[in-house]
Every structure is written in C-alpha cells, then in structure tokens.
Amino acid sequence: MKTLKPTRLPPLLRHPPFSRPFHTTPPLPSHENPLGLPTKGLPPKFSRGLPSKRPIPSVSHIIAVSSAKGGVGKSTISANLALAFSRLGFTTGLLDTDLYGPSIPTLFNLTNLSPSLNPLTQQLIPLTNYGVKTMSIGYLSPEEDNPIIWRGPMLLKAIQQLLHAVQWGPEQLDVLVLDLPPGTGDIQLSITQQVELDGAVVVSTPHTLAIKDAVKGVNMFEKVGVPVLGIVQNMTTFCCPNCETKTEVFGGLEGVRKKLCEEKGIELLGDVPLHPNIGEDGSRGKPTVVTEPESERGKVFMGIARRLGEKIGLVKG
Ligand SMILES: Nc1ncnc2c1ncn2[C@@H]1O[C@H](COP(=O)(O)OP(=O)(O)OP(=O)(O)O)[C@@H](O)[C@H]1O
Numbered sequence: 001m002k003t004l005k006p007t008r009l010p011p012l013l014r015h016p017p018f019s020r021p022f023h024t025t026p027p028l029p030s031h032e033n034p035l036g037l038p039t040k041g042l043p044p045k046f047s048r049g050l051p052s053k054r055p056i057p058s059v060s061h062i063i064a065v066s067s068a069k070g071g072v073g074k075s076t077i078s079a080n081l082a083l084a085f086s087r088l089g090f091t092t093g094l095l096d097t098d099l100y101g102p103s104i105p106t107l108f109n110l111t112n113l114s115p116s117l118n119p120l121t122q123q124l125i126p127l128t129n130y131g132v133k134t135m136s137i138g139y140l141s142p143e144e145d146n147p148i149i150w151r152g153p154m155l156l157k158a159i160q161q162l163l164h165a166v167q168w169g170p171e172q173l174d175v176l177v178l179d180l181p182p183g184t185g186d187i188q189l190s191i192t193q194q195v196e197l198d199g200a201v202v203v204s205t206p207h208t209l210a211i212k213d214a215v216k217g218v219n220m221f222e223k224v225g226v227p228v229l230g231i232v233q234n235m236t237t238f239c240c241p242n243c244e245t246k247t248e249v250f251g252g253l254e255g256v257r258k259k260l261c262e263e264k265g266i267e268l269l270g271d272v273p274l275h276p277n278i279g280e281d282g283s284r285g286k287p288t289v290v291t292e293p294e295s296e297r298g299k300v301f302m303g304i305a306r307r308l309g310e311k312i313g314l315v316k317g
C-alpha cells in the first residue's frame, strides 16, 4: 500500500492572511525590539552603525511637523493637516513619533484600541478614523497613564520600528504626516537619517522664546539637508466672542515674519488663530477640520494643506 508523505503547506495556508490583535501574543520588549513586535516572519532589519535612509513602502511623500519648543501645537496642526489632505482627496497617513507624549490617539478618538498585526509580514496595521490611517506608540502601550521610561538606544530602535514596521499599503499613501516630539535631538536626527523627507513644517507661536526655538529648529533641518517647507504660526489672534475685538494674546505677529520669513527666507504657510474650539475639539477627538471645516480656522488648515500639496507636488490620482 502506498504511504502518503506529509506535505508542507505553502506559506499562505500556514499563515492565513487575516490579522490578529497586537496585544494577543506580544514578545517581551527588549533593546532590539522595544515595541515587542513578533520576531518571526520578516522583521525590520537593523544594521550596526548609522542607519541608512530607506523609503517607507507604499508611501509617496513624507512631511514632518516639528518645533524645538514643546506645547506650541505640533500635534494639533499635524492632525488637522492630515485631515485636510484627506479632505482634499489625498490618501493620507499620520505617524505619531512622540514616544513620551503621544497625542494622536486622543486627537483621533482612537484611545483604548490596539492595532492588528499582519501575520505574513509581522507589520502593524494602522488604525483609521475620518479617512486617515494613523499609527502611534500610544496604541501599543495598553495602559494610557503608564509613561515610557526608555533611554536613548531603546527610543531610537522604537522610532526605527515605527518608521519601518507599519503596513501603510496596499493602497499607496499620497502623503504621510509625521508628528514630531519637541526638540532638536536624537529622535529628530534619527528620523532625518532614516527616511527621505519631502520637507519639514516648523510650528511657532508668536512668543519671543518660541520664535528663538523655531529658528533653532530651522537651523537643525538646514544642517541635515532637509528642506523647510514653511512656517505655521499658531495661537495668533484671539477674537473675543462678545465684542469681536481681536487681540494678539502672545505677542505681535511681526516677530515670526521678521525672524523666520525675512531673515531665513522661509514661507509663512498660515496663521492659525487662538480659538477655544481648536483645543476643545482636539481634546474630544474631533479636530477642527472634522468639526468645522468651513470656519475661518478650518479654512486656514485647508489653505496650509493646499499650499504644501503644491510645494511637494501632490497630484490627485
Ligand atoms: N490654535 C489653538 N487654539 C487653542 N488651543 C490650541 C491651539 N493650538 C493648540 N492648542 C492647544 O494647546 C495645547 C498644546 O497643543 P499640542 O499638544 O498640539 O502641542 P504640541 O506642540 O504637540 O505639544 P508637545 O510639544 O507636548 O508635543 C493643546 O491643549 C491644544 O489643544
């Protein structure tokens, strides 16, 4: 009688192409694998020495939103920009690279959710809301209040994993917006060394100290050869809802125009007003471009996205 030999199933049948939640069987985080991604399959490759620039698969254009100063509105602007690109008809992603203070889960009303893993590639599948694909370390840490207390090497590996172990496809992203943490340090440098950015958007408020830090941020990008696409001035004019008087609460608007636009030759992409709705709508997970795209402030975000699209050559498919 003929005996049947056990046959090896083709890979697709061994690993059915459905995803599973990230938190089901994560390996313990380690120095080489801070996000605790599974190590079988096709893990991202980490070489010794300086990381080399690699394209992010399925992503056409990448814009980093940055400022050396904290709290000036980078995350609010990144979120509204990504939503504005999407509203203009571009396939858009948003990557939160702020490991210590991730804001994107809150801004996109995606807290307490965990992404899935593609079992074939072991890549993280982004979470989507309002038509924008998003990824954040905030999705990978089950307890929202637990701080990340990693030091340099762990942080840099985690950034490497976030940049290269997310499955943005199969549909090509027209544009990926990176929300950067404050500063001009390891993380910013590491990002500029690992991916080819189309350019950076620098955010500043009208405060004198914020402008000084914005100049430092611009100088950093110049040193590492990343084009600065423009400045967004945030928290500019406040319009009193009772008497409609306009006040420049945090200082005159000419500081940014002089120190950044004239002296450094950088374009002012837009002035975002100081408005309670911008903060409140963001905190409840429905940013301005979702809640009131036709308002004056909504139109400012749409205008910035339109101008950036022209500058990096975004074309509707
Ligand atoms: N134009 C605005 N009007 C009113 N509130 C704003 C405006 N822009 C941002 N905010 C609020 O200011 C606070 C800081 O904004 P945000 O978190 O976006 O700054 P950030 O630069 O990303 O901070 P960090 O450096 O901590 O990452 C938030 O509470 C946000 O809702």
Ligand SMILES: [Mg+2]
Binding pocket: 074, 075, 076, 098, 101, 103, 179, 180, 181
């Ligand atoms: Mg932020």
